[in-house]
Amino acid sequence: MAILVCGGAGYIGSHNVRALLAQGETPVVLDNFLTGHRASVPAGVCVHEGDMRDPALLDAVFSAHDIDAVLHFAASSLVGESMERPLKYFQNNIGGMMTLLEAMVRHGVDRIVFSSTAAVYGEPDRVPIDEDAALQPTNPYGESKLVMERLMRWVGEVHGVRSVILRYFNVAGAWPDGSIGEDHRPETHLIPLILQVPLGKRPLITVFGDDYPTPDGTCIRDYLDVMDLVDAHLRALAYLRDGGRSVVCNLGNGTGFSVRQMVEAARRVTGHNIPMSVGPRRVGDPARLVASAARASSVLGWQAHAGIEEIIASAWKWHGAHPDGYDR
Ligand code: UFG
Secondary structure, rough: EEEEEEEEHHHHHHHHHHHHHHHEEEEEEOOOOOOHHHOOOOOOOEEEEOOOOOHHHHHHHHHHOOOOOOOOEEOOHHHHHHHHHHHHHHHHHHHHHHHHHHHEEEHOOOOOEEEHHHOOOOOOOOOOOOOOOOOOOOOOOHHHHHHHHHHHHHHHHHOOEEEEEEOOEEEOOOOOOOOOOOOOOOOOOOOHHHHHHOOOOOOOOOOOOOOOOOOOOEEEEEEEHHHHHHHHHHHHHHHHHHHOOOOOEOOOOOEEHHHHHHHHHHHHHHOOOEEEEOOOOOOOOOOOOOOOOOOHHHHOOOOOOOOOHHHHHHHHHHHHOOOOOOOO
Protein backbone atom coordinates (compact mmCIF):
# COMPACT_ATOMS: atom_id res chain seq x y z
CA MET A 1 0.00 0.00 0.00
CA ALA A 2 1.07 3.56 -0.63
CA ILE A 3 1.34 6.66 1.54
CA LEU A 4 0.19 9.83 -0.23
CA VAL A 5 2.52 12.71 0.67
CA CYS A 6 0.91 16.03 -0.24
CA GLY A 7 3.66 18.61 -0.55
CA GLY A 8 6.28 15.85 -0.73
CA ALA A 9 8.74 18.06 -2.63
CA GLY A 10 8.83 20.75 0.07
CA TYR A 11 11.32 21.06 2.90
CA ILE A 12 9.57 18.91 5.48
CA GLY A 13 7.68 16.73 3.02
CA SER A 14 10.85 15.68 1.20
CA HIS A 15 12.52 14.58 4.44
CA ASN A 16 9.47 12.48 5.25
CA VAL A 17 9.49 10.90 1.79
CA ARG A 18 13.10 9.79 2.32
CA ALA A 19 12.31 8.38 5.74
CA LEU A 20 9.27 6.49 4.43
CA LEU A 21 11.41 4.91 1.71
CA ALA A 22 14.03 3.95 4.29
CA GLN A 23 11.30 2.16 6.25
CA GLY A 24 10.20 0.17 3.21
CA GLU A 25 7.03 2.21 2.64
CA THR A 26 5.86 3.37 -0.79
CA PRO A 27 5.46 7.15 -0.75
CA VAL A 28 3.54 8.80 -3.59
CA VAL A 29 4.15 12.54 -3.97
CA LEU A 30 1.55 15.14 -4.90
CA ASP A 31 3.06 18.60 -5.36
CA ASN A 32 2.39 21.67 -7.49
CA PHE A 33 6.12 22.56 -7.47
CA LEU A 34 5.39 26.23 -6.78
CA THR A 35 7.68 26.08 -3.76
CA GLY A 36 8.78 22.43 -3.82
CA HIS A 37 11.91 21.19 -5.58
CA ARG A 38 12.00 18.29 -8.03
CA ALA A 39 15.57 17.47 -7.01
CA SER A 40 14.43 16.83 -3.44
CA VAL A 41 12.34 13.82 -4.50
CA PRO A 42 14.35 10.61 -4.86
CA ALA A 43 14.38 8.86 -8.24
CA GLY A 44 11.81 6.12 -8.47
CA VAL A 45 9.18 7.83 -6.32
CA CYS A 46 5.90 8.31 -8.19
CA VAL A 47 5.16 12.04 -8.51
CA HIS A 48 1.83 13.63 -9.44
CA GLU A 49 2.13 17.29 -10.37
CA GLY A 50 -0.83 19.56 -9.86
CA ASP A 51 -3.07 21.56 -7.60
CA MET A 52 -4.63 19.83 -4.61
CA ARG A 53 -7.80 21.82 -5.14
CA ASP A 54 -8.46 19.88 -8.34
CA PRO A 55 -10.90 17.06 -7.43
CA ALA A 56 -10.31 15.27 -10.74
CA LEU A 57 -6.57 15.15 -10.06
CA LEU A 58 -7.17 13.78 -6.57
CA ASP A 59 -9.56 11.17 -7.95
CA ALA A 60 -6.89 10.11 -10.43
CA VAL A 61 -4.25 9.87 -7.68
CA PHE A 62 -6.48 7.94 -5.27
CA SER A 63 -7.56 5.61 -8.10
CA ALA A 64 -4.01 4.98 -9.33
CA HIS A 65 -2.68 3.82 -5.94
CA ASP A 66 -3.89 1.73 -3.06
CA ILE A 67 -3.53 4.54 -0.52
CA ASP A 68 -3.30 3.54 3.11
CA ALA A 69 -2.82 6.99 4.68
CA VAL A 70 -2.08 10.62 3.83
CA LEU A 71 0.69 12.84 5.15
CA HIS A 72 -0.34 16.41 4.39
CA PHE A 73 2.40 19.09 4.18
CA ALA A 74 1.15 21.14 1.24
CA ALA A 75 0.38 24.72 2.25
CA SER A 76 1.41 28.32 1.75
CA SER A 77 3.46 29.02 4.86
CA LEU A 78 4.89 32.55 4.93
CA VAL A 79 3.52 34.46 7.90
CA GLY A 80 4.43 37.87 6.43
CA GLU A 81 2.92 37.13 3.04
CA SER A 82 -0.26 35.94 4.73
CA MET A 83 -0.68 39.41 6.24
CA GLU A 84 -0.56 40.89 2.72
CA ARG A 85 -2.56 38.26 0.87
CA PRO A 86 -4.88 36.60 3.42
CA LEU A 87 -7.26 35.27 0.81
CA LYS A 88 -4.45 33.38 -0.93
CA TYR A 89 -3.89 31.55 2.36
CA PHE A 90 -7.56 30.77 2.93
CA GLN A 91 -8.09 29.72 -0.66
CA ASN A 92 -4.97 27.59 -1.00
CA ASN A 93 -4.67 26.05 2.45
CA ILE A 94 -8.30 25.61 3.44
CA GLY A 95 -9.41 24.91 -0.14
CA GLY A 96 -6.71 22.24 -0.51
CA MET A 97 -7.72 20.57 2.74
CA MET A 98 -11.40 20.49 1.75
CA THR A 99 -10.68 18.88 -1.59
CA LEU A 100 -8.33 16.39 0.04
CA LEU A 101 -10.79 15.36 2.73
CA GLU A 102 -13.58 15.02 0.16
CA ALA A 103 -11.37 12.72 -1.91
CA MET A 104 -10.37 10.69 1.17
CA VAL A 105 -14.03 10.19 2.06
CA ARG A 106 -14.92 9.28 -1.55
CA HIS A 107 -12.11 6.74 -1.71
CA GLY A 108 -12.48 5.31 1.79
CA VAL A 109 -9.09 6.46 3.11
CA ASP A 110 -9.44 7.18 6.82
CA ARG A 111 -5.99 8.13 8.18
CA ILE A 112 -4.21 11.46 7.92
CA VAL A 113 -1.19 13.05 9.59
CA PHE A 114 -1.31 16.81 9.28
CA SER A 115 1.41 19.41 9.59
CA SER A 116 0.05 22.19 11.75
CA THR A 117 1.90 24.96 13.53
CA ALA A 118 2.51 26.80 16.77
CA ALA A 119 1.03 29.79 14.91
CA VAL A 120 -2.44 28.48 15.88
CA TYR A 121 -1.72 29.71 19.43
CA GLY A 122 -0.74 33.26 18.46
CA GLU A 123 0.61 35.22 21.42
CA PRO A 124 0.48 32.46 24.06
CA ASP A 125 -1.28 32.96 27.37
CA ARG A 126 1.24 30.66 29.08
CA VAL A 127 4.63 29.06 28.36
CA PRO A 128 5.44 26.21 27.89
CA ILE A 129 2.45 25.93 25.59
CA ASP A 130 0.35 22.79 25.85
CA GLU A 131 -2.35 21.72 23.41
CA ASP A 132 -5.13 23.11 25.60
CA ALA A 133 -3.76 26.67 25.46
CA ALA A 134 -5.99 29.29 23.86
CA LEU A 135 -6.16 29.14 20.07
CA GLN A 136 -5.91 32.72 18.91
CA PRO A 137 -3.83 33.06 15.76
CA THR A 138 -2.41 36.49 15.05
CA ASN A 139 -2.05 36.06 11.28
CA PRO A 140 -4.00 34.48 8.39
CA TYR A 141 -1.42 31.69 8.01
CA GLY A 142 -2.09 30.49 11.57
CA GLU A 143 -5.82 31.00 11.12
CA SER A 144 -5.82 28.91 7.94
CA LYS A 145 -4.06 26.03 9.73
CA LEU A 146 -6.54 26.25 12.59
CA VAL A 147 -9.47 26.03 10.18
CA MET A 148 -7.78 23.05 8.51
CA GLU A 149 -7.55 21.37 11.92
CA ARG A 150 -11.23 22.01 12.52
CA LEU A 151 -12.21 20.60 9.14
CA MET A 152 -10.39 17.40 10.06
CA ARG A 153 -12.12 17.24 13.40
CA TRP A 154 -15.60 17.37 11.87
CA VAL A 155 -14.77 15.03 9.03
CA GLY A 156 -13.48 12.69 11.72
CA GLU A 157 -16.70 12.94 13.73
CA VAL A 158 -18.97 12.44 10.74
CA HIS A 159 -16.99 10.25 8.34
CA GLY A 160 -14.57 8.46 10.68
CA VAL A 161 -11.38 9.93 9.18
CA ARG A 162 -8.82 9.70 12.00
CA SER A 163 -6.10 12.33 12.22
CA VAL A 164 -2.88 13.10 14.04
CA ILE A 165 -2.42 16.86 14.02
CA LEU A 166 1.19 17.84 14.72
CA ARG A 167 1.73 21.45 15.74
CA TYR A 168 5.35 22.17 14.91
CA PHE A 169 7.38 24.81 16.64
CA ASN A 170 10.56 26.02 14.84
CA VAL A 171 11.75 23.29 12.50
CA ALA A 172 15.31 23.45 11.18
CA GLY A 173 18.22 21.23 10.16
CA ALA A 174 18.65 18.84 7.26
CA TRP A 175 19.05 15.19 6.32
CA PRO A 176 22.28 14.19 8.11
CA ASP A 177 24.34 13.59 4.94
CA GLY A 178 23.49 17.11 3.73
CA SER A 179 21.85 15.84 0.53
CA ILE A 180 18.49 17.54 1.10
CA GLY A 181 17.61 20.54 3.22
CA GLU A 182 15.83 23.84 3.52
CA ASP A 183 15.49 26.02 0.39
CA HIS A 184 12.77 28.66 0.69
CA ARG A 185 12.45 31.54 -1.77
CA PRO A 186 12.42 34.03 -0.21
CA GLU A 187 14.15 32.68 2.88
CA THR A 188 12.72 34.13 6.08
CA HIS A 189 13.83 31.61 8.72
CA LEU A 190 16.50 32.43 11.24
CA ILE A 191 18.96 29.51 10.90
CA PRO A 192 19.31 29.56 7.08
CA LEU A 193 19.68 33.35 7.22
CA ILE A 194 22.38 33.16 9.91
CA LEU A 195 24.26 30.59 7.80
CA GLN A 196 24.17 32.88 4.76
CA VAL A 197 26.76 35.01 6.60
CA PRO A 198 29.56 32.40 6.72
CA LEU A 199 28.54 31.42 3.17
CA GLY A 200 29.39 34.98 2.09
CA LYS A 201 25.84 35.68 0.93
CA ARG A 202 25.09 38.42 3.46
CA PRO A 203 27.42 40.56 5.54
CA LEU A 204 25.62 40.15 8.85
CA ILE A 205 22.52 38.86 10.54
CA THR A 206 19.97 41.38 11.73
CA VAL A 207 18.30 40.54 15.00
CA PHE A 208 14.68 41.63 14.95
CA GLY A 209 14.46 43.50 18.25
CA ASP A 210 16.40 43.22 21.50
CA ASP A 211 13.85 44.89 23.77
CA TYR A 212 11.62 41.88 24.42
CA PRO A 213 10.89 40.79 28.00
CA THR A 214 13.42 37.92 27.80
CA PRO A 215 16.80 37.53 29.58
CA ASP A 216 18.85 38.93 26.67
CA GLY A 217 16.04 40.94 25.12
CA THR A 218 15.77 38.81 21.93
CA CYS A 219 12.92 36.44 21.05
CA ILE A 220 12.93 32.91 22.36
CA ARG A 221 11.91 29.97 20.18
CA ASP A 222 11.82 26.18 20.49
CA TYR A 223 14.01 24.75 17.70
CA LEU A 224 13.29 21.25 16.50
CA ASP A 225 15.39 19.08 14.20
CA VAL A 226 13.71 18.02 10.98
CA MET A 227 14.85 14.41 11.61
CA ASP A 228 13.12 14.41 15.01
CA LEU A 229 10.08 15.79 13.22
CA VAL A 230 10.21 12.97 10.68
CA ASP A 231 10.38 10.47 13.52
CA ALA A 232 7.17 11.96 14.94
CA HIS A 233 5.40 11.48 11.59
CA LEU A 234 6.45 7.84 11.34
CA ARG A 235 5.19 7.29 14.88
CA ALA A 236 1.93 9.07 14.07
CA LEU A 237 1.42 6.80 11.08
CA ALA A 238 2.06 3.69 13.19
CA TYR A 239 -0.31 5.04 15.84
CA LEU A 240 -3.14 5.46 13.33
CA ARG A 241 -2.48 2.02 11.84
CA ASP A 242 -2.74 0.57 15.35
CA GLY A 243 -6.23 2.06 15.59
CA GLY A 244 -5.29 5.18 17.57
CA ARG A 245 -7.93 7.89 18.00
CA SER A 246 -7.59 11.38 16.57
CA VAL A 247 -5.17 13.49 18.57
CA VAL A 248 -3.40 16.87 18.47
CA CYS A 249 0.24 16.99 19.61
CA ASN A 250 2.78 19.78 19.89
CA LEU A 251 6.24 19.00 18.57
CA GLY A 252 9.14 20.83 20.15
CA ASN A 253 12.19 20.34 22.34
CA GLY A 254 10.58 21.97 25.34
CA THR A 255 13.59 24.27 25.64
CA GLY A 256 13.75 27.81 24.36
CA PHE A 257 16.75 29.58 22.85
CA SER A 258 17.04 33.27 22.12
CA VAL A 259 18.03 34.70 18.75
CA ARG A 260 21.31 35.81 20.32
CA GLN A 261 21.98 32.30 21.63
CA MET A 262 21.30 30.88 18.17
CA VAL A 263 23.82 33.25 16.59
CA GLU A 264 26.38 32.28 19.25
CA ALA A 265 25.74 28.57 18.60
CA ALA A 266 26.17 29.14 14.85
CA ARG A 267 29.50 30.85 15.53
CA ARG A 268 30.66 27.79 17.45
CA VAL A 269 29.48 25.38 14.75
CA THR A 270 30.87 27.27 11.75
CA GLY A 271 33.96 28.87 13.31
CA HIS A 272 32.90 32.14 11.64
CA ASN A 273 32.44 35.29 13.73
CA ILE A 274 29.00 36.04 12.12
CA PRO A 275 28.55 39.78 12.68
CA MET A 276 25.19 40.74 14.12
CA SER A 277 23.25 44.00 14.17
CA VAL A 278 20.05 44.86 15.98
CA GLY A 279 17.11 46.07 13.93
CA PRO A 280 13.51 46.85 14.77
CA ARG A 281 11.05 44.21 15.91
CA ARG A 282 9.32 42.19 13.18
CA VAL A 283 5.56 42.78 13.37
CA GLY A 284 3.68 39.92 14.95
CA ASP A 285 6.63 38.12 16.61
CA PRO A 286 5.67 36.77 20.06
CA ALA A 287 8.44 37.15 22.67
CA ARG A 288 8.56 33.51 23.70
CA LEU A 289 7.27 30.31 22.10
CA VAL A 290 8.22 27.07 23.83
CA ALA A 291 6.33 23.80 23.50
CA SER A 292 5.19 21.36 26.06
CA ALA A 293 5.57 18.13 24.10
CA ALA A 294 4.34 15.92 26.95
CA ARG A 295 1.38 14.66 24.94
CA ALA A 296 3.56 13.60 21.98
CA SER A 297 5.68 11.71 24.49
CA SER A 298 2.77 9.92 26.16
CA VAL A 299 0.68 9.22 23.02
CA LEU A 300 3.36 8.65 20.38
CA GLY A 301 6.33 7.75 22.61
CA TRP A 302 8.15 10.64 20.89
CA GLN A 303 10.68 13.10 22.09
CA ALA A 304 13.14 15.42 20.42
CA HIS A 305 16.78 14.40 20.67
CA ALA A 306 18.86 16.90 18.69
CA GLY A 307 20.15 20.02 20.42
CA ILE A 308 20.67 23.37 18.72
CA GLU A 309 24.30 22.76 17.74
CA GLU A 310 23.40 19.47 16.10
CA ILE A 311 20.54 21.16 14.25
CA ILE A 312 22.75 24.00 13.07
CA ALA A 313 25.52 21.53 12.12
CA SER A 314 23.24 19.53 9.82
CA ALA A 315 21.84 22.71 8.27
CA TRP A 316 25.44 23.89 7.77
CA LYS A 317 26.33 20.63 6.03
CA TRP A 318 23.41 21.08 3.60
CA HIS A 319 23.97 24.79 2.93
CA GLY A 320 27.74 24.36 2.67
CA ALA A 321 27.30 21.68 0.00
CA HIS A 322 24.46 23.57 -1.76
CA PRO A 323 25.05 27.32 -1.28
CA ASP A 324 22.48 28.03 -3.99
CA GLY A 325 20.02 25.44 -2.72
CA TYR A 326 18.58 23.08 -5.30
CA ASP A 327 19.89 25.22 -8.18
CA ARG A 328 23.27 23.57 -7.82
N1 UFG B 1 14.72 36.47 13.33
C1 UFG B 1 15.67 37.46 13.40
N2 UFG B 1 16.30 37.82 12.25
C2 UFG B 1 16.03 37.24 11.05
C3 UFG B 1 15.04 36.21 11.00
C4 UFG B 1 14.42 35.86 12.16
O1 UFG B 1 15.94 38.03 14.46
O2 UFG B 1 16.65 37.63 10.04
C5 UFG B 1 14.05 36.06 14.58
C6 UFG B 1 12.55 36.24 14.55
O3 UFG B 1 12.22 37.54 14.95
C7 UFG B 1 12.12 35.17 15.55
C8 UFG B 1 13.18 34.08 15.42
O4 UFG B 1 14.25 34.69 14.76
O5 UFG B 1 12.18 35.68 16.84
C9 UFG B 1 12.70 32.91 14.58
O6 UFG B 1 12.16 33.42 13.35
P1 UFG B 1 11.74 32.46 12.14
O7 UFG B 1 11.26 33.36 11.06
O8 UFG B 1 12.85 31.52 11.85
O9 UFG B 1 10.58 31.61 12.77
P2 UFG B 1 9.20 32.08 13.44
O10 UFG B 1 9.32 31.79 14.89
O11 UFG B 1 8.82 33.44 13.05
O12 UFG B 1 8.20 31.15 12.66
C10 UFG B 1 8.00 29.82 13.03
C11 UFG B 1 7.60 29.02 11.80
C12 UFG B 1 6.29 29.52 11.25
C13 UFG B 1 5.26 29.55 12.33
C14 UFG B 1 5.75 30.34 13.51
C15 UFG B 1 4.80 30.29 14.67
O13 UFG B 1 8.59 29.11 10.83
O14 UFG B 1 5.86 28.65 10.23
O15 UFG B 1 6.99 29.80 13.97
O16 UFG B 1 4.81 31.50 15.32
F1 UFG B 1 4.14 30.13 11.89
